[in-house]
Amino acid sequence: MKRFMLVLGLTAAVALLAVIPGALGRTQATPGVTSTNIKIGTTLPLSGVAAIYSRIGVGMRAWFSYVNARKSSVDHKRGVYGRQITLNIYDDGYQEANTVQQTRRAVEQDGVFAMLGGLGTENQLAVRDYLNQKKVPQLYVSTGLAGFADLKNYPWTIGWQPDYAQEGILLGKYVKANIPNAKIGVLFQNDDYGKQELEGFQNVVGKNAIVASRGYPRGGGSAAVTPLIPQLKASGADTLFIIATPQESYTSLAVAYKIGWKPNKIVNSVGATDTFMAVAKQIAGSPDAVEGVVTAQYLKDPVNPKYANDPQIKLYEKVMDKYAPSFPNPRDDGLFIYGMAKADTFVQALYRAGKNPTRQSLMNAVSHLTIKKDGWLIPGAKLITTPKSAFPLRYQTLSRYTNGHFTEFGNLVRTR
Amino acid sequence: MPIWLRVAGYAALVAVIIALPHFVGSFTIAEFTYAAVFAMALFGLVILTGITGQISLGQGGFMAIGAYTTAILATNHGWPQLLTVPVGGLVAGIAGFLFGFPALRLAGVYLALATFALAVIIPSVATAFDHFTGGSSGILLELPTSPIGALSVDMWLYYVTWGTAAVLFVAALWFVHGKRGRALRAIMENELAATSSGVSLTHYKTLAFGVSAFYAGIAGSFYGILSFIVTPGLFPITLSILLLAGLVVGGARSFLGAIVGAIFVEFIQVYSGDVLGPVINTAQKLGLPIGDVDKTTPGVPSVVYGVILLLVLFLMPRGAAGLFSRIAGLTRRVV
Amino acid sequence: MLPLAFTWSDFFQQVVFGLAIGAVYASLALAIVLIYRTTHVVNFAQGEMATFTTYIAWTLTANHGWSFWPAFFATIVIAFGLGAATERVIIRPFERGDPLTLILVTIALFVIFNGLIQWIWGPEQKVFLGAFTPKPFDIGGVAISRQDVGVIVVTLITVTVLWLFFRFTKLGLAMRAAAIAPVASRLMGVRVGWMYAAGWGFAASLGAVSGMMVAPVVSLSPSMLQSVLVYAFAAAVLGGIESPVGAVVGGLLLGLATTLLGAYVSFIGVDLELPVAFSVLILVLLFRPAGLLGRQVLRRV
Numbered sequence A: 001m002k003r004f005m006l007v008l009g010l011t012a013a014v015a016l017l018a019v020i021p022g023a024l025g026r027t028q029a030t031p032g033v034t035s036t037n038i039k040i041g042t043t044l045p046l047s048g049v050a051a052i053y054s055r056i057g058v059g060m061r062a063w064f065s066y067v068n069a070r071k072s073s074v075d076h077k078r079g080v081y082g083r084q085i086t087l088n089i090y091d092d093g094y095q096e097a098n099t100v101q102q103t104r105r106a107v108e109q110d111g112v113f114a115m116l117g118g119l120g121t122e123n124q125l126a127v128r129d130y131l132n133q134k135k136v137p138q139l140y141v142s143t144g145l146a147g148f149a150d151l152k153n154y155p156w157t158i159g160w161q162p163d164y165a166q167e168g169i170l171l172g173k174y175v176k177a178n179i180p181n182a183k184i185g186v187l188f189q190n191d192d193y194g195k196q197e198l199e200g201f202q203n204v205v206g207k208n209a210i211v212a213s214r215g216y217p218r219g220g221g222s223a224a225v226t227p228l229i230p231q232l233k234a235s236g237a238d239t240l241f242i243i244a245t246p247q248e249s250y251t252s253l254a255v256a257y258k259i260g261w262k263p264n265k266i267v268n269s270v271g272a273t274d275t276f277m278a279v280a281k282q283i284a285g286s287p288d289a290v291e292g293v294v295t296a297q298y299l300k301d302p303v304n305p306k307y308a309n310d311p312q313i314k315l316y317e318k319v320m321d322k323y324a325p326s327f328p329n330p331r332d333d334g335l336f337i338y339g340m341a342k343a344d345t346f347v348q349a350l351y352r353a354g355k356n357p358t359r360q361s362l363m364n365a366v367s368h369l370t371i372k373k374d375g376w377l378i379p380g381a382k383l384i385t386t387p388k389s390a391f392p393l394r395y396q397t398l399s400r401y402t403n404g405h406f407t408e409f410g411n412l413v414r415t416r
Numbered sequence B: 001m002p003i004w005l006r007v008a009g010y011a012a013l014v015a016v017i018i019a020l021p022h023f024v025g026s027f028t029i030a031e032f033t034y035a036a037v038f039a040m041a042l043f044g045l046v047i048l049t050g051i052t053g054q055i056s057l058g059q060g061g062f063m064a065i066g067a068y069t070t071a072i073l074a075t076n077h078g079w080p081q082l083l084t085v086p087v088g089g090l091v092a093g094i095a096g097f098l099f100g101f102p103a104l105r106l107a108g109v110y111l112a113l114a115t116f117a118l119a120v121i122i123p124s125v126a127t128a129f130d131h132f133t134g135g136s137s138g139i140l141l142e143l144p145t146s147p148i149g150a151l152s153v154d155m156w157l158y159y160v161t162w163g164t165a166a167v168l169f170v171a172a173l174w175f176v177h178g179k180r181g182r183a184l185r186a187i188m189e190n191e192l193a194a195t196s197s198g199v200s201l202t203h204y205k206t207l208a209f210g211v212s213a214f215y216a217g218i219a220g221s222f223y224g225i226l227s228f229i230v231t232p233g234l235f236p237i238t239l240s241i242l243l244l245a246g247l248v249v250g251g252a253r254s255f256l257g258a259i260v261g262a263i264f265v266e267f268i269q270v271y272s273g274d275v276l277g278p279v280i281n282t283a284q285k286l287g288l289p290i291g292d293v294d295k296t297t298p299g300v301p302s303v304v305y306g307v308i309l310l311l312v313l314f315l316m317p318r319g320a321a322g323l324f325s326r327i328a329g330l331t332r333r334v335v
Numbered sequence C: 001m002l003p004l005a006f007t008w009s010d011f012f013q014q015v016v017f018g019l020a021i022g023a024v025y026a027s028l029a030l031a032i033v034l035i036y037r038t039t040h041v042v043n044f045a046q047g048e049m050a051t052f053t054t055y056i057a058w059t060l061t062a063n064h065g066w067s068f069w070p071a072f073f074a075t076i077v078i079a080f081g082l083g084a085a086t087e088r089v090i091i092r093p094f095e096r097g098d099p100l101t102l103i104l105v106t107i108a109l110f111v112i113f114n115g116l117i118q119w120i121w122g123p124e125q126k127v128f129l130g131a132f133t134p135k136p137f138d139i140g141g142v143a144i145s146r147q148d149v150g151v152i153v154v155t156l157i158t159v160t161v162l163w164l165f166f167r168f169t170k171l172g173l174a175m176r177a178a179a180i181a182p183v184a185s186r187l188m189g190v191r192v193g194w195m196y197a198a199g200w201g202f203a204a205s206l207g208a209v210s211g212m213m214v215a216p217v218v219s220l221s222p223s224m225l226q227s228v229l230v231y232a233f234a235a236a237v238l239g240g241i242e243s244p245v246g247a248v249v250g251g252l253l254l255g256l257a258t259t260l261l262g263a264y265v266s267f268i269g270v271d272l273e274l275p276v277a278f279s280v281l282i283l284v285l286l287f288r289p290a291g292l293l294g295r296q297v298l299r300r301v
Helices: A001-020 A051-069 A096-109 A122-132 A164-178 A192-205 A219-227 A228-234 A247-257 A274-284 A313-323 A334-352 A359-367 B003-022 B026-051 B060-076 B081-103 B109-126 B153-175 B177-191 B191-196 B201-227 B237-250 B255-271 B276-285 B301-313 B317-333 C010-039 C046-063 C068-094 C099-121 C146-168 C170-180 C182-187 C192-218 C226-239 C244-266 C273-287
Strands: A037-046 A084-091 A184-189 A212-218 A240-244 A264-267 A294-297 A395-402 A405-414 C136-139 C143-147
Touching: A037 A051, A037 A096, A037 B191, A051 A313, A051 A334, A084 A096, A084 A334, A096 B026, A096 B201, A096 B255, A122 A192, A122 B153, A164 A192, A164 A264, A164 A294, A164 B060, A184 A192, A184 A359, A192 A212, A192 A240, A192 A359, A212 A228, A212 A313, A219 A228, A219 C226, A228 A247, A228 B177, A228 C010, A228 C244, A240 A247, A247 A264, A247 A274, A247 B317, A274 A313, A274 C192, A294 A405, A313 A334, A334 A359, A395 C143, B003 B237, B026 B060, B026 B153, B026 B177, B026 B201, B026 B237, B026 B255, B060 B081, B060 B109, B060 B201, B081 B109, B081 B201, B109 B237, B109 C226, B109 C273, B153 B201, B153 B255, B153 C192, B177 B191, B177 B201, B191 B201, B237 B255, B237 B301, B237 B317, B237 C099, B237 C170, B255 B301, B255 B317, B301 C068, B301 C099, C010 C046, C010 C143, C010 C146, C010 C170, C010 C226, C010 C244, C046 C068, C046 C099, C046 C136, C046 C192, C046 C226, C068 C099, C068 C192, C143 C146, C146 C170, C146 C192, C146 C244, C170 C192, C182 C192, C226 C244, C226 C273
Parallel strands: A037 A084, A184 A212, A184 A240, A240 A264, A264 A294
Antiparallel strands: A294 A395, A395 A405, C136 C143
């Protein structure tokens, strides 16, 4: 009995401690911002099946290193108003549970100013409520779900790239205008991403034009899509539309070739970069597998000879050479330039957030950011953000793969 | 170990658990909250694998059942989140109990495969029936809130999960106590011998599967609440494997060890990318010719994680529980 | 999902696909069986080791200008060394421990090899040109890729060689003996430890073969064999875990079943392919708890 009382007493004593309020409120004006430094964070997969996307982080980091070293034409200082930008990269392995933990770690333990460019639709949806509750900017997420452009309900969240529904509409219009009486077979990722783009596409071409559609689960990989392509062929389709992630896209193109199917090929922007076309070509053993693929595009393509002397692409190569020297052929991979262009948008917003930025002033700047001439975008495209229409990138053009690279064609389209 | 020492030990452990959130930051509180959740799942594995000897690579699958139960009830039917937790446990428990019947006929590597299959199947089934489960996109949950003004939501969840873990801990000790415990251990030692001495395999094995899955279901419900979203991707086969690692790290047969295993599971997930820096710095200070490694290089976190796991297995072959008894042996000599 | 009109040419197309993917499952399953036979360890790292060695082959061909077949055989030799070394250095200290611990050791190896691949070669996919061109030939409307035929043929050759090896060579017999009765074998002068190492070595070589067969089909990437491993494991168990022929039969059956079910049972589709395949597998095990070709072991008190 005595022992029992001892335990009870000890427990009670400690429980008392629990009632005493914990940490004293810390007073820091703006988390992550000091007079010399701004600390931001991102979650990307550095491990697991989607680790290729770590390259977005490489591009972002390289650009911040460049900004930290150069003297700005705005204020003649290095960094942004004399502050160096530090980007913490957290590995979430593309798994939502880890995204939540690493985002909390960045915010609560490492005290970042904002999160920038976190990857994955579901991953970023998982932390959207949390970041809005904590009033931490969730900037320029790396997914094109239209739901991330809802500043009214989620004032701390914004996307960056053109949204999937609009891309679907653009590609649908192309099919409608150029392939009369098309019989379309669709391969799509069976989640919000794939369904949203398919819906946009279907609204344009009409339900009857789609003779077969096959969904595969997120993260399915080559094995999931290989048996689907012969089924799409057997449906009598003459046009193949692919809404997938890169691995499924190039596998599908190669399989279509291998089974002797030669449809019109439309691939959405996620899977259609030069690298992945090259992979499809080599798996299939013939350039015919990818010749004529049509896609939508919004950034300048470093491989396109048209931009060989473009000053922005030259700068891109210079920055990659200097700050990411372990990647000798940065031209080949669209993910680097994607990250770098995104980092630059953030830098532009940061300038507009004032000499002493707060999270609120940053969001004000972000929600009103307009850049008339953004060198990363296709010539003529503008970056426009308003609180009511929070789609920073909204200009796209069609592009066709011929002779080993994509060539833009048709008009520049404002999708929103 | 003298009984007063044991009681004092438990009291100290409880005291540390109660006091901890007042001395650490909110994220550390959250990490220990996750540890409590993993501890619940591991208690179940201790019963099933450690004591009854039925290897299971499927604990993550039962966690998924609990999590989906919570997500569907809370988000689609408006239940208060915490009320769904026991339901999650029950649904998973029933599933586990039913799975126990086919598992009766399997042993060793075949059982490992069947449970492995379970861990693979359940997320795929969740993907397929998207009408209920939201498919690949899953179901979003509302952020949890604290009903007590004085407690932050982090502390609230911390105390709720550790409180639940404590109840499950005591229940687990009770479950493996006495006649039933002897029967379960007999099954582990030798099934045929157990049967011939009157132990009903059907009864005890399905019971062990059911209880273990119930524990996993409770853990899964909390895991969903803490993750703000429930998707098939939350329960990859690697989660089940990680739990098995936690079990071995804890010493397989000890519920106290399972708590250590749970802390291991949580921290190796979050920090495996960060261990390398200090290690390399130390090596460089010792004059070893090692270059810098960028911890954000893809693959580095995995290599570190794997090497830590190997080292732990090598250095603590009997897990944390083995370590405890060694320490206990020392104290006996001292006291 | 729209059900498709049935045509024979489409059916045979799916059969060809099913056999080709089944051959891939079978070849990795063979490696798992080999290690189990010789050391009674289920090696979860089998797929990652195979991918690792395939990257070595890639380095030889892409960076050092080797042509395929020399690189193929060199890699098989390198893989043998890697497998044997892994057994001696990493598995050895745990050999007498708990079987659960051993499973975890191979899982740790899985994680380490996967990490090393990404660390050394990067996470991006590499193009690995195989021995056979993917160019299809056409038989009555069914396109058959030469590559797929190549994979099936190589798998069949491998299993034949393996069977002959265990049946008729001294080393093969010694390896079997070491696994079945280690103490007796030691007394008979068999160096049991080295037999284990040889088992791991041969398995790694086999894995390398399957890796080099798969890579040209799906492109070489760090996670290339992860989904295959799940099926290979299933195929090995289905075949009875100790039987090479069973592994091949199991692999081909699984490949055919998943492909045809996914194609023709519209209720199943891609999402449920895996669940249905595994449920069938568990059912099979219920009636034959030691697999299709495994031998029932008498249980003794």
